[in-house]
Amino acid sequence: MNIVKIDISKLNVAITNPIRVPLGVINAAHNVVVKIITESGIYGWGEASPFAPITGDSQERNYVTAKELAAMIKGKDALAIEARMGEINASTVGEPSIRSAFDMALYDIAAKAANMPLYRLLGGERREIRTDLTIGIQDTVEETRTQAQQVLDAGFNAIKMKVGRQGLEDVAHVKAVRELAGPNIAIKMDSNQGWDYPTAVANINAMKPLNLQYSEQPLAVWDYDGLARLRDKVDLPICADESIFDDKDALKLIKRGAADYLNIKLGKAGGIHTGLKINAIAEAAGVKCMIGCFAESRLSLSAATHLAIARPNISFIDLDSCYHFKDDPVIGGVTFDDKIGGLLHLPETNGHGAEIDKNTLDNESRITV
Ligand SMILES: [Mg+2]
Secondary structure: OEEEEEEEEEEEEEEEEEEEEOOEEEEEEEEEEEEEEEOOOOEEEEEEOOOHHHHOOOHHHHHHHHHHHHHHHOOOEOOOHHHHHHHHHHHOOOOHHHHHHHHHHHHHHHHHHOOOEHHHHOOOOOOOOEOOEEEOOOOOHHHHHHHHHHHHHOOOOEEEEEOOOOOOHHHHHHHHHHHHHOOOOEEEEEOOOOOOHHHHHHHHHHOHHHOOOOEEOOOOOOOHHHHHHHHHHOOOOEEEOOOOOOHHHHHHHHHOOOOOEEEEOHHHHOOHHHHHHHHHHHHHOOOEEEEOOOOOOHHHHHHHHHHHHHOOOEEEEOOOHHHHEOOOOEEEOOEEOOOOOOEEEOOOOOEOOEEEOHHHOOHHHOEEO
């Protein structure tokens, strides 16, 4: 099933509730979408959501690279995902965001060609999953409390708190949320590399009575030894996020005993093809995975939801990026339940089920290869 055409477009969406993390502020989505069209008429959609402080790429770079990748795979078999992703991954070091867009479009095509939803193509059985909702870093404890109350009012049963402030400043914020939420709400914290080793030990020890779920990326991206040392030292599971992009990182982290959990993001892994490998390595080591996101629309979140449903070892769901989008540019795909906070509904549509509403795309940035 040869590829005859690839459309590439920029997609920009404002976010009403910007998320501040130690690495910067996410206040809008500046993404790139691709539509891969085959000779049979079957097409697949993919989305890149670059965040330079983590992924090292940008919308502009992704847009340029997309043209090169499109020219490379045009005329070739869309169903040979192993071969196509092999070419794409070999031709581009870095830029996982745009590699992921091509990957999820190819999986979309494969599932449509098989006449089934993507999670079924991946061998999965339908299961219920619920995402957490993230609270960014707030200036005051009172603001943190207000944000947490909104998450609880929306019916979520899991809160992810961004932390990574100086010294022990985070403790009061996390304590306030635990007091507000009561004992039955899962609370996880993500430092986005904001602590050093002594600060991480001090914070995690001080938060011990708060019954947290895990500490995500407490230390710098490169500090595998620090993560391993911290994991031995404290009584809280450690989850690697920025420290793991692909399957090779997964193997290294596990060999060093540096993480209890691994955070798979399609935009770091370069898509489902490598996401499956990360999960397989983790599962073989008895390590659970979470699935996370950047500033993706429901398009990329739909692909991630199919992967999560298909692999029960992916136990922690953080697919909330579009929750605060000002506009929804997506037709079909995953949706949030309007009563049970964070419950994800995935229609039984072939492929990943999501498409971009063409009217929302910036016409001046649209090109066809
Ligand atoms: Mg994270």
